[in-house]
Amino acid sequence: MSADNQPSVPEPNSRAEPKGVGGDPRELNDDVTEPPGKIWFRDLDEAVIEADRCIQCASCVAACPSDSIGIDEEEQRPTLVKMCTGCSRCWDFCPRSGLRYERHLELTAEERALDDPETYAARASGDAAAAGQDGGAVTALLAELIESGELDGAVVARESDADPLRGEPFLATSREDLLEAGGSIYNQTMGLGRIDDLLADEGLDPAETDLALVGPPCVIQGATALDRYDHEPADPIALTVALMCTRSFEHGRLVSHLERFDVDPERVDKLDIAEGVLRASDDDGETLLEADVDEFGAAGLRGCEECADFVGAAADISAGNVGTEDRETTVVVRTETGRAAWTAAADGLEVTEIDRPETLERLADWNRRRAESTLPREYDPEESIGITYEDHREAYDGTDREPQPLNPARVHQYEEWC
Ligand SMILES: Cc1cc2nc3c(=O)[nH]c(=O)nc-3n(C[C@H](O)[C@H](O)[C@H](O)COP(=O)(O)OP(=O)(O)OC[C@H]3O[C@@H](n4cnc5c(N)ncnc54)[C@H](O)[C@@H]3O)c2cc1C
Ligand code: SF4
Ligand code: SF4
Incomplete structure (x- = not known):
C-alpha cells in the first residue's frame, strides 16, 4: 500500500514500544504531531531514493527493527530484503524525510x-x-x-x-x-x-x-x-x-x-x-x-x-x-x-x-x-522534529525533488513484501 492510499483513520502504530524518554521523533516532548499511520519502506524509496536525494547514511537500515532493510552493494543504496511491517521507523529516522535534522542538532x-x-x-x-x-x-x-x-x-x-x-x-x-x-x-x-x-x-x-x-x-x-x-x-x-x-x-x-x-x-x-x-x-x-x-x-x-x-x-x-x-x-x-x-x-x-x-x-x-536555498521545505531548527509524510509531500510535490515512481526492477519486492 502506498501512502497515497493511507486510511483516514490511522492504523495502530506497529513500532516497538519506546524504551527511553520521548521514544520516537514524532512523539518527542516539545511538539507532538499525530502519527499519520503506517509508512512503508516503499514510501521512503519513492520520496528519497528514487528521487535521487538519498545520502547513503544508512540510518534507515539501522533503524529498522525487523532487519527488513539491507544494503544493495552494487548500487550502494538501502533495499528491502524481507517483509516490511510498515512501522515507519525508516521514515522517522531519515534525515531526508521524517527527521528534521536541524531540530535534532539543536x-x-x-x-x-x-x-x-x-x-x-x-x-x-x-x-x-x-x-x-x-x-x-x-x-x-x-x-x-x-x-x-x-x-x-x-x-x-x-x-x-x-x-x-x-x-x-x-x-x-x-x-x-x-x-x-x-x-x-x-x-x-x-x-x-x-x-x-x-x-x-x-x-x-x-x-x-x-x-x-x-x-x-x-x-x-x-x-x-x-x-x-x-x-x-x-x-x-x-x-x-x-x-x-x-x-x-x-x-x-x-x-x-x-x-x-x-x-x-x-x-x-x-x-x-x-x-x-x-x-x-x-x-x-x-x-x-x-x-x-x-x-x-x-x-x-x-x-x-x-x-x-x-x-x-x-x-x-x-x-x-x-x-x-x-x-x-x-x-x-x-x-x-x-x-x-x-x-x-x-x-x-x-x-x-x-x-x-x-x-x-x-x-x-x-x-x-x-x-536553505535547496530544501523545498522550510529549514527551521525550532520546528517539530518529526516531518509527516503528508507534510513532506506538500513541500516536495511539484519540485525537482518530488517522489518518483519505484524502479520497475524492484516492484516485485514490494508486491511480495510491502
Ligand atoms: C566525504 C568527506 C568530505 C570532507 N570534506 C571536508 C571539507 O570540505 N572540509 C574539511 O575541513 N574537511 C573535510 N573532510 C574531513 C577531512 O578530509 C579529514 O577527514 C579530517 O580533516 C580528519 O583528518 P585526519 O588526518 O585527522 O584524519 P585521519 O587520521 O585520516 O582519520 C580519518 C578516519 O576517518 C575514516 N574515514 C575516512 N573517510 C570516511 C568515510 N567516508 N566514512 C567513514 N569513515 C571514514 C578513516 O578510515 C580514518 O579512520 C571531509 C571528509 C570526508 C570523508
Ligand atoms: S554530511 Fe552532509 S554534505 Fe556530507 S555526505 Fe552527509 S549529507 Fe552530504
Ligand atoms: S535514512 Fe534516508 S538518506 Fe539515509 S540511507 Fe536511508 S533513505 Fe538514504
Whole structure:
C-alpha cells in the first residue's frame, strides 16, 4: 500500500514500544504531531531514493527493527530484503524525510554540548601522522583509545581491494588497523547499517562492546538520533567522530569524472579536497590532478545539497582541515564524552588550542545557506522534529525533488513484501 492510499483513520502504530524518554521523533516532548499511520519502506524509496536525494547514511537500515532493510552493494543504496511491517521507523529516522535534522542538532546541542566547545589545531605525534589525511589526529585519537582499553574498536572506512577509491566500512580493533584505514574516503560506506555484521564477524557482543563511530555528519546525525530515542543498534557506540563535510561523491560518478580528466583511478593513492581544490596524487606523492572541486559537482550526492551540517554538530568530536595549517587537523571537542576521550588520547597528539577559525564559520554559513536555498521545505531548527509524510509531500510535490515512481526492477519486492 502506498501512502497515497493511507486510511483516514490511522492504523495502530506497529513500532516497538519506546524504551527511553520521548521514544520516537514524532512523539518527542516539545511538539507532538499525530502519527499519520503506517509508512512503508516503499514510501521512503519513492520520496528519497528514487528521487535521487538519498545520502547513503544508512540510518534507515539501522533503524529498522525487523532487519527488513539491507544494503544493495552494487548500487550502494538501502533495499528491502524481507517483509516490511510498515512501522515507519525508516521514515522517522531519515534525515531526508521524517527527521528534521536541524531540530535534532539543536536538541542534541542543548542536551549534550559543552558551554564552550573547544577547538584545536592537532597533529599525531607518532606513526599516525603519515597515515592520516591531514594531521592524522583522528587516527591517533582512536589508536590511543583502543590501546588504553577505553574503546574496543572503531567503525571507520578503508579502500576496497577490488574497486579503486571505493570505501567500505571497516571495524578497526588495533593501531595497525587504524594505520591501514587512515585518510579520507569521499564516498559513503553505509557503516552505520553494518555495525551488527561487523561486530558479529569479529565475534563481539554489542552489549559488551564500546565503539567509536566515524563518518560524515549525516551519519552521526542518524546514530545520535537513534541513541537519543534509545534504539538498540546504536548501543555499542560510545564515541562519535564527525568528519567535516560539504559533499560526498557517488563512487561511480567520481571515477568517471576522474577518467574524464585522464586520471586513471587505479593510480590514485590519495584524494584531497581543501580550499575548493580537488587534488589527486599517486603513491609517490606526485600530483595527478588539481581541479576546482565544482568541476566534480555532478559527481556529488544530490541529497548533500540539502545538508546544513558541515561541522557535524551532533558529534562528540569533529575533525576537518579548514582553518589550520597543512598537515594539521582542525578538531572541535563538543561534549563531555568528547573531552574525556580527547584527554585520554593526549599522549598521541600534539595539540594547540585555537579560536574557532573564521574560515570554518564561513564554510558552515555557506553550507547552511546552500541548504536553505535547496530544501523545498522550510529549514527551521525550532520546528517539530518529526516531518509527516503528508507534510513532506506538500513541500516536495511539484519540485525537482518530488517522489518518483519505484524502479520497475524492484516492484516485485514490494508486491511480495510491502
Ligand atoms: C566525504 C568527506 C568530505 C570532507 N570534506 C571536508 C571539507 O570540505 N572540509 C574539511 O575541513 N574537511 C573535510 N573532510 C574531513 C577531512 O578530509 C579529514 O577527514 C579530517 O580533516 C580528519 O583528518 P585526519 O588526518 O585527522 O584524519 P585521519 O587520521 O585520516 O582519520 C580519518 C578516519 O576517518 C575514516 N574515514 C575516512 N573517510 C570516511 C568515510 N567516508 N566514512 C567513514 N569513515 C571514514 C578513516 O578510515 C580514518 O579512520 C571531509 C571528509 C570526508 C570523508
Ligand atoms: S538518506 Fe539515509 S535514512 Fe534516508 S533513505 Fe538514504 S540511507 Fe536511508
Ligand atoms: S554534505 Fe552532509 S549529507 Fe552530504 S555526505 Fe556530507 S554530511 Fe552527509
